[in-house]
Amino acid sequence: MSPSPTRRLVPYLVPLLSLLLGCLADDGAIASDAESATQLKPSEFCTAATAGKAACKREDAVAQRFDAVRGDDAALTQLLVAMPKGGDLHSHLSGAVQTEQLIDWAVADGLCVKSGSTTLCSCADSKGKPVPGASPVGNVPEKDLIRAWSMEGFKGTVAEGRDHFFATFTQFRLVTLSHTVDMLAAVRSHAASQKEQYLELMLSLGTSGAAKAAKRVVGSGFKWEKAQLLAKRDALVADAEFQANLQTALDDLDGQVAATESALGCGTSKADPGCGVDTRYIVQVYRPSTRDQVFGQVVHAYELAKRDRRVVGFNLAGPEDQMFALGNYKSMMQAIGILREDYGRDVKVALHAGELVPELLSESSQKDLTFHIREAVLTAGADRIGHGVDIETESIEGMSPADLREEMRKRGVALEACLASNYWILGVSGKKHPLPLYLESSVPVAISTDDEGVSRSSLAFEIKRGAQEHGLGYRQVKAMVRASLEHAFLPGESLFASTDPLTLHASCTATGCKKLVAASERAKAQYRLETELATFERALAGK
DSSP: OOOOHHHHHTTTOOOOHHHHHHHHTSOSSSOOSGGGGGGOOGGGSOSGGGTTSHHHHHHHHHHHHHHHHTTOHHHHHHHHHHSOOOEEEEEEHHHHSOHHHHHHHHHHTTOEEOTTSOOEEOSBOTTSOBOTTOEEGGGSOHHHHHHHHSOTTOOOOHHHHHHHHHHHHHHHHHHHTTOHHHHHHHHHHHHHHTTOOEEEEEEOSSHHHHHHHHHHHTOSOSOOSHHHHHHHHHHHHHOHHHHHHHHHHHHHHHHHHHHHHHHTTTTSTTOOGGGGSEEEEEEEEEOSSOHHHHHHHHHHHHHHHHHOTTEEEEEEESOTTSHHHHHTHHHHHHHHHHHHHHHOTTSEEEEEEOOOOGGGSOGGGGGGGGTHHHIIIIISOOSEEEEOTTGGGOOBTTBOHHHHHHHHHHHTOEEEEOHHHHHHHHOOOGGGSOHHHHHHTTOOEEEOOBSHHHHTOOHHHHHHHHHHHHOOOHHHHHHHHHHHHHTSSOOSOOSEEEETTEEEOTTOBTTBOHHHHHHOHHHHHHHHHHHHHHHHHHHHHOO
């Protein structure tokens, strides 16, 4: 019953072999390796300074090709699979793995499903006795598991879609709990096959232990104002249990990363392409919790990021319309803003905000449609916003939706646009989606996947949705791909002095940007992307 490895890739990969072979057969004038990328010359970027030159002519040719295949689903998919896509900035590890792979692991682990359901369980109890009614996963039709553990074939109301989406995680949770390393390896390998070079993966990293310590140390009997919040933070950080939990989380991350590198064969002659995907981690704070528990998780995230450069920030995850998430929203934005001011801005903040529609809210909660994005940007000081779907109802205290988008533009707050999950969870797509409004306001946008396994999607398919539903052209897609690294939580200066219009950093000379690339992780990643984009355009447009 287990699918073959080749078939498991079908929903995600439709390779354009001739194009890929063309890229591989390129004469090597532009290196694809990040270490040797510094040979790319400023003249090989399409900027205002090179208008009408070869680089811009190649971009024109690819843009025309893109427009020509927009209505051809297979051809557009092939082009986008082959296109270098920079990074995926909004990806939950637990929802990123292909459903077929989860099924394979469940079968290999000898797991069962509960009687009359598709929720995983052990086949035997603690005494080794068979669980009544439990059926081995291998006995369940694969199509039934795929439909239950993902959105494939789902039809229903907005509320039913939202419930089905989040219920999938509970159903396959037993297998994800024991396969963290396998998931990390699978997601990195898949990202490489999708021509991605960078990932920011959301995972918990010990937040449940932090919430437990916070419940004991922080409590709820105090005012949520700066002095008391910082005093509670200091007490929490000084707590032995909290410190032990931090160390355990760091040790676990060390072990998981090392095991993932080993699983991928990194550093060997048989290294998986996933070894070349730079992967950083966002601490996933579970917000459907009490205020003290959410606060404790946020402090935990800050302290982890201070100690480990692989941890680049945090995000509040979980249904935004859940009771605690709604009731605590403003106070948590206030607390995050206070902590940002105290810790400094080196630890980055990406917040789910505006992942709401009227159909999911009670009459008394409709007001939440008017301020979530605003509070995340102005009060919490978020660097990026995930989803931002309810922007047109964000009108409060004299700030219109257009004013809010302008504020995001001025502050450089990027939007992580997750089109597939917006459709499945919120029922928002096509003309109902605010993506064109963000683009019209020049808000930086990075297309992201959210939970590509559950959504049966991929970064290429997310971009295809944008092209077909919103008319995105190649230059807009290219700008979004660039935005994924411009607004990644990487240290160092940007390769660009401006991305609109595209202008190289002042330190770049006629011979390249070697010194900047050597000094900045961000610039190094961007240079690699530009090199790969140039190779891609040469292959499509000719030299």
